[in-house]
Amino acid sequence: ILEGRCSATTPLTYTKANFASADGNWFANFFFAPSNVGKFTEEITMALSGGYSKEIKIPANTLPLDANMQIMAKFEIGDGNFDIEVGVDPDYEALEMKVGSYINAEGKVVRDAADAVGIVFTMETIGSDVPANYPVALQGKTIAGYAVAIENVATGRQSLNPDGVLTNLVETAASMTNGTQITEALLTSIGDVAFKTTYEKWVGEHSLSSENLSAWYIPTLSQLSAFMGTLFTMKGVPATGSEDFRNLPEFEFANGKMFDRETIATVNYASSTINNQSNVSGVRINVNNGVIDAQEAGIDVKGKANQQALCRPMITIFK
Numbered sequence: 001i002l003e004g005r006c007s008a009t010t011p012l013t014y015t016k017a018n019f020a021s022a023d024g025n026w027f028a029n030f031f032f033a034p035s036n037v038g039k040f041t042e043e044i045t046m047a048l049s050g051g052y053s054k055e056i057k058i059p060a061n062t063l064p065l066d067a068n069m070q071i072m073a074k075f076e077i078g079d080g081n082f083d084i085e086v087g088v089d090p091d092y093e094a095l096e097m098k099v100g101s102y103i104n105a106e107g108k109v110v111r112d113a114a115d116a117v118g119i120v121f122t123m124e125t126i127g128s129d130v131p132a133n134y135p136v137a138l139q140g141k142t143i144a145g146y147a148v149a150i151e152n153v154a155t156g157r158q159s160l161n162p163d164g165v166l167t168n169l170v171e172t173a174a175s176m177t178n179g180t181q182i183t184e185a186l187l188t189s190i191g192d193v194a195f196k197t198t199y200e201k202w203v204g205e206h207s208l209s210s211e212n213l214s215a216w217y218i219p220t221l222s223q224l225s226a227f228m229g230t231l232f233t234m235k236g237v238p239a240t241g242s243e244d245f246r247n248l249p250e251f252e253f254a255n256g257k258m259f260d261r262e263t264i265a266t267v268n269y270a271s272s273t274i275n276n277q278s279n280v281s282g283v284r285i286n287v288n289n290g291v292i293d294a295q296e297a298g299i300d301v302k303g304k305a306n307q308q309a310l311c312r313p314m315i316t317i318f319k
Contacts, residue, residue: 107210118147129177141318153202157308158195179217214316221273221281232294270309
């Protein structure tokens with residue numbers, strides 16, 4: 001098809017016992033065509049046999065060839081005559097990447113969450129993020145968007161410093177714009193604690209296989225805030241995500257989803273950013289008298305032992 005060498009046609013025979021013309025679709029075909037071709041330019045002939053003999057022709061330039069569309073051709077047969085009606089299936093939705101799309105490990109859009117590793121939450125660049133701040137293989141590409149993992153790395157919050165306060169964390173430089181740059185530094189600094197080992201185990205179980213996806217990372221504070229702002233009121237700004245996006249089951253305000261208590265309670269999500277107080281920056285989801293909102297907040301690992309947080313990995317999508 002790409003080389004233009006598929007010029008010949010071959011007759012196809014579909015056989016179905018106990019055929020009832022009114023019961024659903026007769027058959028389905030795929031059309032592959034150059035992007036500059038708007039209609040199928042040849043006549044399509046169908047010969048019916050086996051109890052009802054009739055030749056049906058779909059005239060040339062009748063079937064549209066719009067990209068990623070499902071076209072329905074309907075036939076009304078009676079009294080020896082037939083009518084043909086061609087139209088776009090109104091219930092068909094093309095698998096184009098958009099906010100709310102499920103994507104698999106190959107970076108492709110899929111319909112079923114069971115086949116997905118992530119959910120696209122924005123198709124815009126976050127902050128001052130640029131391809132130059134990613135590994136070399138991605139630097140010649142364009143940032144197309146960002147996706148969060150289909151789930152948290154664990155249903156429960158994990159300890160960042162179970163053995164005592166941490167005094168070795170170094171403030172993240174302002175030039176760090178995405179989690180690929182600083183995740184490893186955070187994990188190295190906190191050591192082999194539950195937060196680190198749980199994250200690394202989850203990443204190992206959710207390998208990626210696309211040249212257009214970054215590796216998994218723990219988002220920076222700005223990236224984490226951008227995601228949380230789609231679901232929760234932050235800084236007085238109502239959640240920016242559409243109702244359909246906020247109603248995705250993976251973002252449910254429930255235990256095992258966005259929260260980790262049977263009666264949902266205030267919880268921190270950790271970012272990979274270290275603030276100017278040498279603490280882990282995060283987003284705290286507040287639950288207070290039925291009101292749920294979120295805010296950026298430091299997690300005081302420098303002053304208190306056994307500080308815990310949830311973790312939602314992220315990937316950057318390129319094109």
